[in-house]
Amino acid sequence: MENKEPVVALTGASGYIGQNLMNKLTKNTKVIALSRNGDQYEDSEQVTWRSCDLYSMADAEKALEGADIAVYLVHSMMPSAKLTQGSFEDMDVILADNFAQAAKKQGIKQIIYLSGIIPEEASSLSRHLSSRLEVENILRAYGVPVTTIRAGLIVGPKGSSFPILAKLVKRLPFMLLPEWTRTKTQPIALADVLKTLHHSVGNEELCNRSIDVGGPEVMTYKSMMEKLADIIGRDPKMLPVPFMTVHLSRLWVRFVTGSPKEMVYPLVESLIHPMTVQKDHTHPVWSHGSTPFEEAAKDALEESGTRPKNQLFTLSPVRYDVRSVQRVPIPEGRDADWVAKYYVKWLEEVLNPWIKTEVDGNLGCQIGFVFNKTPLLELTYSKERSTSDRALYYITGGWLADNQKNIRGRLEFRKIPDKEEAIVAIHDYMPSLPWFFYKYTQAKVHLLVMTLFRNHLQKLGGYQSEGGGKRRQPTLMSLPIHDS
Known part of the structure; x- marks a missing residue:
């Protein structure tokens, strides 16, 4: 130094x-x-x-x-x-x-x-x-x-x-x-x-x-x-x-x-x-x-x-914000950016026929009901902040987001260094639903969806018994998602 x-x-x-x-x-x-x-x-x-x-x-x-x-x-x-x-x-x-x-x-x-x-x-x-x-x-x-x-x-x-x-x-x-x-x-x-x-x-x-x-x-x-x-x-x-x-x-x-x-x-x-x-x-x-x-x-x-027992302090305004973080496996030969794109298509398939997803030319995404033009959530892809190891989307609209307060809301898919695992995280999300209703409906549904997605990725990386041990099946490179 x-x-x-x-x-x-x-x-x-x-x-x-x-x-x-x-x-x-x-x-x-x-x-x-x-x-x-x-x-x-x-x-x-x-x-x-x-x-x-x-x-x-x-x-x-x-x-x-x-x-x-x-x-x-x-x-x-x-x-x-x-x-x-x-x-x-x-x-x-x-x-x-x-x-x-x-x-x-x-x-x-x-x-x-x-x-x-x-x-x-x-x-x-x-x-x-x-x-x-x-x-x-x-x-x-x-x-x-x-x-x-x-x-x-x-x-x-x-x-x-x-x-x-x-x-x-x-x-x-x-x-x-x-x-x-x-x-x-x-x-x-x-x-x-x-x-x-x-x-x-x-x-x-x-x-x-x-x-x-x-x-x-x-x-x-x-x-x-x-x-x-x-x-x-x-x-x-x-x-x-x-x-x-x-x-x-x-x-x-x-x-x-x-x-x-x-x-x-x-x-x-x-x-x-x-x-x-x-x-x-x-x-x-x-x-x-x-x-x-x-x-x-x-x-x-x-x-x-x-130490003084009763110290004066000021209460910060209550922020009705959400942070939700889950860990998922990354299929062999893929990266966090692939997981992000695959998630959007998988979400439409698993929630079919009620949910549709639309991806524009800039990789932005709208998720909503098939019978309603207004999306549930609108995600804007941040090209300048994303890499193959990290895909970042800002939550920029949709009737499930409080669009006046949802200034820093974002969804990211991030690879953990030296591991074939990714973190999928929602940060600073401000829901539009009344808090009690959100906590026991939308929040629970999100956890269920992420559990299903994690289990799905685990099956994609499926293991097959071989001589008392396990080996990974070499099928992942043919998964139906195009890299871009």
């Missing part, structure tokens, strides 16, 4: 880790602070705020303009629209892919990504850790050097895992301890994670590496809860039980802590994996945090206790 003061684009700058990291970065770097509500913050000499919706590739490109290094602190566990249909894993694919492509286009020299420790000996990973690894691979897919900092449980007053653990200890007079409470982990203080993230900026030695970080102690979740109880001054009775499955634990943890299921479920599912620093991903300096768990926990609990 050059010796000039770098410009760092920081995603999640208004979040807890982002705020703390920004305080460190601004001591020696200029920061472009990115947030969905960046226009609500004031710029300073070292910080320029930008509003950015990373679900939009155009927004991601504008956000990274002028930056040298980009820090990725993004996760999509929580819903991002009034109605969000789809898994957090598929949402994360879109966010990471937009970010990685934008970084490539804007000449970013390094991406720094905070992830979770990936236990290599596990036969299968939880959804949460599988998604973290998939995001890491996507960020690397376009050639920008990536530094991945992999941490287990981060001990801080906010975040996810540690506050949930603290709530369990505070609120329960006795605790049933499932098997996962005996899983080993290596908690690390927030301050130590921030130190490693900060020193990763511009550090060529760490480019294209995945570094595990952990504190000085390897512990079980049970031993962490016992230490937390001592710090708080409680003595809950703890009883190991063999019968509580991960699924029961998810319900139990959510009920006791009051945390949203979108956050609790994936995290609890990951607790079956040991989260300790692994030799193959160890750095002699930056892998080893120095803060003992007890000290880090005391600091976190103290800061949490001194």
Whole structure:
């Protein structure tokens, strides 16, 4: 890296880790602070705020303009629209892919990504850790050097895992301890994670590496809860039980802590994996945090206790918007652009005889009833924003769309890097139907149609038994859709 003061684009700058990291970065770097509500913050000499919706590739490109290094602190566990249909894993694919492509286009020299420790000996990973690894691979897919900092449980007053653990200890007079409470982990203080993230900026030695970080102690979740109880001054009775499955634990943890299921479920599912620093991903300096768990926990609990309880805040206007994201297979020899064109023709066939689709010379599409000239939806193909790996349509009309509010509504078909899979996503769609009616009619029909389409593509890539195994039938190149 050059010796000039770098410009760092920081995603999640208004979040807890982002705020703390920004305080460190601004001591020696200029920061472009990115947030969905960046226009609500004031710029300073070292910080320029930008509003950015990373679900939009155009927004991601504008956000990274002028930056040298980009820090990725993004996760999509929580819903991002009034109605969000789809898994957090598929949402994360879109966010990471937009970010990685934008970084490539804007000449970013390094991406720094905070992830979770990936236990290599596990036969299968939880959804949460599988998604973290998939995001890491996507960020690397376009050639920008990536530094991945992999941490287990981060001990801080906010975040996810540690506050949930603290709530369990505070609120329960006795605790049933499932098997996962005996899983080993290596908690690390927030301050130590921030130190490693900060020193990763511009550090060529760490480019294209995945570094595990952990504190000085390897512990079980049970031993962490016992230490937390001592710090708080409680003595809950703890009883190991063999019968509580991960699924029961998810319900139990959510009920006791009051945390949203979108956050609790994936995290609890990951607790079956040991989260300790692994030799193959160890750095002699930056892998080893120095803060003992007890000290880090005391600091976190103290800061949490001194935070104002009733802060004033302003409510944003309610947006009756929709984000619906599904993953489908791509038949062999085809691409995302083909899937998009095939979807339109398939939709007419599966809903025949009531639905018709018309495609114009510019690849725009109208979908409607055969007996009505006014389309249900009108889709305008964006030639300048589309490639073979991404077909983008703007929702520009139709009586199912609120044409006054539907400014950014779009439908995209996007290939996942290095996989024969595509993401089909509707973003920022504003329906014209009354919300309650839309939610339980049109939205449900869309999910049903996407399930049928996914199953149809799977059958097109049909497998045929051969000698106890399976092989793909070589019939896909003859599918009745013309490339253009």
